[in-house]
Amino acid sequence: MKRSLSFLTLCSTVLSSLIPSALAAPPRTPDQTVDCEILVTGGGLAGAATAYEGLLAGRKVCLTEITDWVGGQISSQGTSALDERATQRQRLFYSRGYLELRKRIAQKYGELNPGDCWVSEACYIPGDAHKILFSMLQDAAKRGKGTFKWFPSTVVKELQLNSDGKQIQSAIAIQHRPVPGTPPLNTEPLSQIIEDAYRYDNSPRFQKSIIRFAPSPATKNTKTPQPAEWYVVDATETGELIGLADVPYRLGIDPLSYLEPSSSSKTADPYCTQGFTYTFAMEATKEPQTQTMPSFYSKYAPYYSYELPRLANFGLVFSYRRIWSPGEGKKTQFGGVNFTDPAPGDISMQNWTWGNDYRPGTAQDNLIYSRDQLESTGQLQPGGWMGGLRTQALGNAEEKALGFYYWLVAGTTDSQLGEGVKKPNPNNRFLSGLDSPMGTVHGLSKYPYMREGRRIIGRQAWGYSQGFTINEIDMSRRNYRDEYYTKNLPAEMYQSLQVALAGLEIPAVLSGSQTVDKVKQRSRSTIYPDGVGIGHYAIDFHPCMTQTPPEAPGNKEREGERRGQGQAYPFQIPLRALIPQKIDNMLVAGKSIATSHIAAAAYRIHSFEWSSGAAAGTSAAFALERGIMPYQLVDELPGREPELEVLVSRLKNNSNPTAFPDTSIFNESWEDWR
Numbered sequence: 001m002k003r004s005l006s007f008l009t010l011c012s013t014v015l016s017s018l019i020p021s022a023l024a025a026p027p028r029t030p031d032q033t034v035d036c037e038i039l040v041t042g043g044g045l046a047g048a049a050t051a052y053e054g055l056l057a058g059r060k061v062c063l064t065e066i067t068d069w070v071g072g073q074i075s076s077q078g079t080s081a082l083d084e085r086a087t088q089r090q091r092l093f094y095s096r097g098y099l100e101l102r103k104r105i106a107q108k109y110g111e112l113n114p115g116d117c118w119v120s121e122a123c124y125i126p127g128d129a130h131k132i133l134f135s136m137l138q139d140a141a142k143r144g145k146g147t148f149k150w151f152p153s154t155v156v157k158e159l160q161l162n163s164d165g166k167q168i169q170s171a172i173a174i175q176h177r178p179v180p181g182t183p184p185l186n187t188e189p190l191s192q193i194i195e196d197a198y199r200y201d202n203s204p205r206f207q208k209s210i211i212r213f214a215p216s217p218a219t220k221n222t223k224t225p226q227p228a229e230w231y232v233v234d235a236t237e238t239g240e241l242i243g244l245a246d247v248p249y250r251l252g253i254d255p256l257s258y259l260e261p262s263s264s265s266k267t268a269d270p271y272c273t274q275g276f277t278y279t280f281a282m283e284a285t286k287e288p289q290t291q292t293m294p295s296f297y298s299k300y301a302p303y304y305s306y307e308l309p310r311l312a313n314f315g316l317v318f319s320y321r322r323i324w325s326p327g328e329g330k331k332t333q334f335g336g337v338n339f340t341d342p343a344p345g346d347i348s349m350q351n352w353t354w355g356n357d358y359r360p361g362t363a364q365d366n367l368i369y370s371r372d373q374l375e376s377t378g379q380l381q382p383g384g385w386m387g388g389l390r391t392q393a394l395g396n397a398e399e400k401a402l403g404f405y406y407w408l409v410a411g412t413t414d415s416q417l418g419e420g421v422k423k424p425n426p427n428n429r430f431l432s433g434l435d436s437p438m439g440t441v442h443g444l445s446k447y448p449y450m451r452e453g454r455r456i457i458g459r460q461a462w463g464y465s466q467g468f469t470i471n472e473i474d475m476s477r478r479n480y481r482d483e484y485y486t487k488n489l490p491a492e493m494y495q496s497l498q499v500a501l502a503g504l505e506i507p508a509v510l511s512g513s514q515t516v517d518k519v520k521q522r523s524r525s526t527i528y529p530d531g532v533g534i535g536h537y538a539i540d541f542h543p544c545m546t547q548t549p550p551e552a553p554g555n556k557e558r559e560g561e562r563r564g565q566g567q568a569y570p571f572q573i574p575l576r577a578l579i580p581q582k583i584d585n586m587l588v589a590g591k592s593i594a595t596s597h598i599a600a601a602a603y604r605i606h607s608f609e610w611s612s613g614a615a616a617g618t619s620a621a622f623a624l625e626r627g628i629m630p631y632q633l634v635d636e637l638p639g640r641e642p643e644l645e646v647l648v649s650r651l652k653n654n655s656n657p658t659a660f661p662d663t664s665i666f667n668e669s670w671e672d673w674r
Helices: 012-021 045-056 086-091 096-109 126-144 240-245 314-320 371-376 391-410 483-488 491-500 503-511 606-626 642-653
Strands: 032-036 038-041 060-064 147-151 154-161 168-178 206-215 231-234 280-284 322-324 331-334 337-340 347-350 428-430 531-535 571-574 586-588
Touching (some): 032 147, 038 045, 038 606, 045 060, 096 126, 231 606, 280 391, 314 322, 483 491
Parallel strands (some): 032 206, 060 147
Antiparallel strands (some): 154 168
16 A cells, blocks of 8 residues: 555646546535535435445435435336346345345335336335435434435536646535426426536526535544545446546447457447436226327337347236236246236336337437547536536437337337237326326436446556456356357457466466466456455346437347347456546446446446445545545555455445455356356
């Protein structure tokens, strides 16, 4: 551990590149200044977990969220079905907060799966998830004697950096509320209000409060002088602060390499990210309902499909993510899946690849702006930040989701399976209103479910000359001696791949005493000395489409994008993946940690998000207590880092696992982890 500034810190280059992120004067003096020890931006699962651990550590935590619900995936994004792997679930090997969340869901309903869904063992109402999680944060503040400051309907507009550009000194945010006499929040979908939300000026729709977040005047529980007065955590769904602060990051496809040997492209492509989804809820009814075709339905109808013959059954799709089932439907089977048919009163949440997924993949229609696009639209200029998203893409996705409901209940076409497959299912109604499962007048989720955002490039480290990254080969179960790799990878790249997978036999390979074709490939994930969290899920792809617009008739998924999908080994979350370059008092949690495009397809589900947030919250509180920067905990690796050992021990003692049971370089037996 080095107490002096790391040699990795760039000087004039860093400073000049950060100037565009400097604070521009708001149109008026901030309406309030709020002090925090930990500022968390983004109230999804990663942000909530960060706040949870910070509060239990007795810290003053400020949490901002663009919607008015906490929970992200489980609430405002509507994906209220916990994605879990069987073995991890059977052993209940999760972070303490995630276990508490599961426990409270079960207490709320008397069971964990009130929806009797078959995608998960926990499907429930999104609005209930917000209430449960919010009460957990309040209870954490009481138990840990922390202070919880909640800022819903709030976005960060600007960051002020110190003179050398290495720390965030303050953040300017905008909170909006309806103008008196106008409709309540959640009347309009996100595309219709997002640009207004990022403007300082009041509008006919919203009154704005300008909030300045700054460090607390004095930190508590400290033993040494503070190198940083507070920590700022980017837990947003798309990596907003990463883009705003202009720290190095990747977006979309990574180029083919021995670390990412299943990549679909020889060059980087920032426009092809995983699809995003506006979810909605529908209720089965006893009688047929009048179904009204949306005016835009014909635009999107050529896209919709059951996708595969084994999935071409309405009851199967309805029950897949059913979130409420008060009765008992008829037991049935289709495509090898056992489920109960929809019964009147059953409620299903829809999240379907060839349905309400929106999958743009070109510079003309991508949702998350690349750095070049941010620069060309003026969003990297002082005061220019507008969230970094393409509003039109949001609007198209909203239409497509509404059209998918109509296809489910009245459509008769199927883009992938042809004629005669899809039948109408009129005994259903679309649920909308502030008291509906999604809590919106329009019936769509308050925010789309995001599968991928900007992903930081970690700092240079031993073995990572281009910056720390978790790559495909660090966790995939693929057979990299498969014919595809032997025939399609350049010889030198294939050789490097086999060396990287040689595990304990790497020294023999490098010395020439063993050839790569004789070496047994490693059969576990990479083990990190700075593991601070865990996750386990399949590498799951919802690929971008080839043409623009993505709903164009005959459009196809980007060729080769699904090549990397498949099973993964149980994996760790290293602390280095949470630490961005350039800014020392910033951490990242959730989908924007330092992963490759393919690795990110597994590093994105519910329990992972929570574990990454628990790591970020604990690390920030630890850094304040010990008077140490997070990067100083890992800058001597692979050498011994005593302070890192204390942090890891604290995580474990707080029932936040940092590695799976029996993790060891000598344990190559992970077949039981399904």
